[in-house]
Amino acid sequence: MNPSWFEPVRAYCERTDAAFWSEPVNAATNAAFLVAAVAAALRARGDRPVLALACVVAVVGIGSFLFHTLANRWSMLADVIPIAVFIHGYFGLALARFFGLRPGLAALATLAFAGAGFGLAPALDALTGRDVAALTNGSIDYLPALLALLGVGLGLARRVPWAGRAVLGTGALFVVSLAFRTLDARACAALPLGTHFLWHGLNALVLYRLLATAARFRARSAPA
Secondary structure, three states: OOOHHHHHOOOOOOOOOOOOOHHHHHHHHOOOHHHHHHHHHHOOOOHHHHHHHHHHHHHHHHHHHHHHHHOEEEHHHOOOOOOOOHHHHHHHHHHHHHHHOOHHHHHHHHHHHHHHHHHHHHHHHHHHHOHHOOOOOOOOHHHHHHHHHHHHHHHHHHHHHHHHHHHHHHHHHHHHHHHHHHHHHHHOOOOOOHHHHHHHHHHHHHHHHHHHHHHHHHHOOOOO
């Protein structure tokens, strides 16, 4: 493996050196993702897409734990890749389940969503002349997910009101979660622990709520 993959990364307030346990709170709070994964799996009850995404949530927790302990370039990928898999997997599931799109069309729409999402930060950098990722502590990468939650929630609001409210409520929780993630870099002077650990707890709840909504939607839509 290229030595550069082992280059240390200091991304959060809590980390003060390259030691394995330099971020004990950030590392420990990844257990919230494992709890969310188990809870979602119990809700799935034979719902294979939800069960598969619950497994992804568990991998999110493991990958994030690796990054907050090893804190190098390869473990950063172990952190961000499972999150991207969940975002795009859930987007495709939402299109198919909530709006009835055929699998092929849902997959094409998901690919288009992924392309637009990956191009957003470079486009904003070019538009503003600033490094938007640095300004937002990397949270700009989650803006497409937030916009997708808003779009899905609003699209469901008239068709299936309870589901629309659930998705929009989860979107509001995600805004709060993102705020704590973004503020971590600015909180170091006043709060050496930072605020990133709150992102873990709230984001685990966001992922659970999304999966629970999908499972409930399937159960309520099934023939009596």
